[in-house]
Amino acid sequence: MEVPKERFPVNAEDYKVYEEVGEGVSASVYRALCVPLNKIVAIKVLDLEKCNNDLDGIRREVQTMSLINHPNLLRAYCSFTTGHNLWVVMPYMAGGSCLHIMKTSFPEGFEEPVIATLLREVLKALVYLHAHGHIHRDVKAGNILVDFNGSIKLADFGVSACMFDTGDRQRVRNTFVGTPCWMAPEVMQQLHGYDFKADIWSFGITALELAHGHAPFSKYPPMKVLLMTLQNAPPGLDYERDKKFSKSFKEMVAACLVKDPKKRPSSEKLLKHPFFKQARTPDYLQRTILDGLPPLGDRFRMLKAKEADLLLQNSELNGNKDHLSQQEYIRGISAWNFNLEDLKNQAALIQDYDENSNANDQNSSSNSKQENGFNDVGLQLEKPLSPEIIPNHSDDASHLEDEIDEVPNLEDSFASFPMKPLQALKGCFDIDEDSAVDEKLLDTEENGIENQDLKKSLQQPIIIGPKKHSSGSLLPDNVFSSKKLIGDFERESTQPGFRVERSYSGPLQSRQKNNTANSFNTKEDASEEAVVQRKGRFKVTSADLSLKAPVNNSNLSGITSPPASSIATSLLPSLQSILQHNALQREELYKLIKFVEQVSGNCMEYGEAGPNESSQTPLSSPRERELQSQVIQLQQRNGILAEQLQRQKMKNAQLEMKLSDLMKKENIQE
Numbered sequence: 001m002e003v004p005k006e007r008f009p010v011n012a013e014d015y016k017v018y019e020e021v022g023e024g025v026s027a028s029v030y031r032a033l034c035v036p037l038n039k040i041v042a043i044k045v046l047d048l049e050k051c052n053n054d055l056d057g058i059r060r061e062v063q064t065m066s067l068i069n070h071p072n073l074l075r076a077y078c079s080f081t082t083g084h085n086l087w088v089v090m091p092y093m094a095g096g097s098c099l100h101i102m103k104t105s106f107p108e109g110f111e112e113p114v115i116a117t118l119l120r121e122v123l124k125a126l127v128y129l130h131a132h133g134h135i136h137r138d139v140k141a142g143n144i145l146v147d148f149n150g151s152i153k154l155a156d157f158g159v160s161a162c163m164f165d166t167g168d169r170q171r172v173r174n175t176f177v178g179t180p181c182w183m184a185p186e187v188m189q190q191l192h193g194y195d196f197k198a199d200i201w202s203f204g205i206t207a208l209e210l211a212h213g214h215a216p217f218s219k220y221p222p223m224k225v226l227l228m229t230l231q232n233a234p235p236g237l238d239y240e241r242d243k244k245f246s247k248s249f250k251e252m253v254a255a256c257l258v259k260d261p262k263k264r265p266s267s268e269k270l271l272k273h274p275f276f277k278q279a280r281t282p283d284y285l286q287r288t289i290l291d292g293l294p295p296l297g298d299r300f301r302m303l304k305a306k307e308a309d310l311l312l313q314n315s316e317l318n319g320n321k322d323h324l325s326q327q328e329y330i331r332g333i334s335a336w337n338f339n340l341e342d343l344k345n346q347a348a349l350i351q352d353y354d355e356n357s358n359a360n361d362q363n364s365s366s367n368s369k370q371e372n373g374f375n376d377v378g379l380q381l382e383k384p385l386s387p388e389i390i391p392n393h394s395d396d397a398s399h400l401e402d403e404i405d406e407v408p409n410l411e412d413s414f415a416s417f418p419m420k421p422l423q424a425l426k427g428c429f430d431i432d433e434d435s436a437v438d439e440k441l442l443d444t445e446e447n448g449i450e451n452q453d454l455k456k457s458l459q460q461p462i463i464i465g466p467k468k469h470s471s472g473s474l475l476p477d478n479v480f481s482s483k484k485l486i487g488d489f490e491r492e493s494t495q496p497g498f499r500v501e502r503s504y505s506g507p508l509q510s511r512q513k514n515n516t517a518n519s520f521n522t523k524e525d526a527s528e529e530a531v532v533q534r535k536g537r538f539k540v541t542s543a544d545l546s547l548k549a550p551v552n553n554s555n556l557s558g559i560t561s562p563p564a565s566s567i568a569t570s571l572l573p574s575l576q577s578i579l580q581h582n583a584l585q586r587e588e589l590y591k592l593i594k595f596v597e598q599v600s601g602n603c604m605e606y607g608e609a610g611p612n613e614s615s616q617t618p619l620s621s622p623r624e625r626e627l628q629s630q631v632i633q634l635q636q637r638n639g640i641l642a643e644q645l646q647r648q649k650m651k652n653a654q655l656e657m658k659l660s661d662l663m664k665k666e667n668i669q670e
């Protein structure tokens with residue numbers, strides 16, 4: 001007889017919410033009691049208002065979580081909205097994530113039998129997911145949850161994709177999601193799309209993470225991680241440094257971390273690898289990694305306090321919110337989603353990175369030195385390094401991280417990582433910040449402008465750089481605030497917000513529509529034409545490439561031979577750059593007009609002080625004359641800028657036409 005499934009209420013009043021036990025980019029997770037069933041559960045609370053741009057992701061996650069049915073996958077009991085939050089009710093995993101456990105008691109990573117036990121369970125989950133057409137896309141220690149009895153569940157389907165999807169969702173496979181350190185090269189590259197083999201790569205990286213306590217390249221800013229992953233040989237376990245690990249472990253990792261996805265084993269095949277023979281039962285995990293651990297909530301609080309301390313130190317040192325955001329990256333949080341085309345084009349422009357290859361190869365896998373004991377699993381030997389050439393260097397990622405200073409930098413700003421990580425990215429992208437509008441101009445407006453300075457700025461051409469900055473805070477809003485803590489004692493006060501509106505166990509489509517509409521209507525959106533893509537907390541725009549890759553119309557018209565796709569690809573950044581340039585010029589123009597108005601206003605006021613005099617009487621004071629000449633100069637500059645803008649618009653239109661022609665050609669060819 002089939003045991004009837006427990007029916008979890010879709011009503012917030014039926015849950016007693018206790019302490020916070022986890023936190024991600026988009027959500028906080030609480031321990032809670034389902035009162036009618038008298039069962040402890042975990043509730044993931046997502047603020048839908050903050051997820052305007054990622055409702056599709058949420059819908060996907062909830063849908064996947066509700067449909068899956070495998071002991072190694074974290075499924076949702078139910079989900080519903082309450083106020084502007086979405087609650088996802090799921091089994092409570094009292095041990096927390098492997099990342100949390102490592103941070104608390106195994107900073108150097110786990111022993112091999114523990115790793116084998118953990119990974120075998122994860123692999124079983126992947127076999128199931130892949131067989132059902134899903135790519136998880138975010139396999140990492142932070143998403144491997146351990147229950148009180150040592151059983152394992154893979155969590156977080158926030159970025160998972162369904163291979164069988166069509167239309168919009170199919171497109172997901174051509175987007176760039178996940179967490180850079182764990183991300184397969186083909187996901188970054190997107191040349192031919194990617195499939196479930198991307199999870200095998202992340203699985204290999206997770207194996208290294210569990211072995212060392214951190215993922216390879218975890219100290220590097222995302223851009224550098226991307227370049228290293230794309231350009232260097234894969235990371236791996238080192239024969240020297242990782243002596244304590246078995247040959248079969250090294251081989252298993254090497255089998256996963258092959259750049260060519262076709263040469264990676266499927267999850268099913270990998271499960272048969274001899275490495276997993278040493279996997280034990282859950283109670284082994286319970287004894288070895290859970291025993292003596294404080295309750296999850298306490299651990300979470302301690303870790304959070306530690307992180308807050310670190311963040312505070314960083315921000316005190318630099319007074320810069322960017323570091324806080326970078327800290328999240330270091331913590332292994334997902335959602336560093338960038339516009340891939342921008343990234344690729346930017347990466348292509350960073351020539352000097354080639355020089356880094358050698359240094360970075362030190363981090364490359366010892367794959368090249370390994371025998372492949374795992375039949376049929378081809379190893380791609382990339383840039384093999386002979387020990388004679390670099391005798392004293394380990395291949396190990398952690399070693400490389402220890403020697404971070406030895407790695408040549410992409411830009412000076414990278415050198416100071418982790419102190420200046422986002423600035424480094426800003427060199428390549430515009431990561432917009434609300435408040436940081438053109439400071440020079442603001443100063444000018446607010447403080448009045450010295451004549452000399454103004455003259456200078458008027459005489460020199462205004463170089464409109466690639467940076468523009470405006471948007472939301474990068475500060476994780478719950479780092480220093482207690483607003484997310486919902487304990488029993490707070491329940492009374494928070495209860496009104498717990499009103500049930502409707503169940504969201506099913507698709508979130510209608511909700512998404514509304515929110516999307518809202519997001520389109522925001523003032524910010526309307527004013528930011530230059531934004532190419534807004535993902536997670538960042539809006540990524542293409543940087544102004546014009547300085548590095550000037551647009552040459554005559555050249556464009558001469559293009560006949562290269563394939564249409566490559567022309568289109570090479571045109572895109574220029575087009576984006578021009579668009580951005582336009583937007584910036586418009587902004588500049590607007591500011592200048594405002595300034596002129598202000599100055600003219602001042603003049604008027606001044607004139608009005610002596611009625612009927614201003615138009616007839618010659619300007620007598622030097623200040624008056626100065627202002628008058630400034631106004632004239634500004635008006636002239638205005639005119640020039642308007643002209644430039646017009647020209648750029650025309651160029652833009654031409655390029656757009658060319659681009660659409662090329663696209664058409666490309667489509668015809670296909």
Ligand SMILES: Nc1ncnc2c1ncn2[C@@H]1O[C@H](COP(=O)(O)OP(=O)(O)OP(=O)(O)O)[C@@H](O)[C@H]1O
Binds near residue numbers: 021027042097100332
């Ligand atoms: N069912 C659960 N039981 C116990 N802890 C959990 C549970 N689900 C999640 N957590 C904890 O909460 C953290 C954040 O959850 P989750 O990963 O789902 O959020 P997220 O916003 O999707 O995060 P990210 O995008 O960074 O992976 C996890 O890393 C884990 O430590």
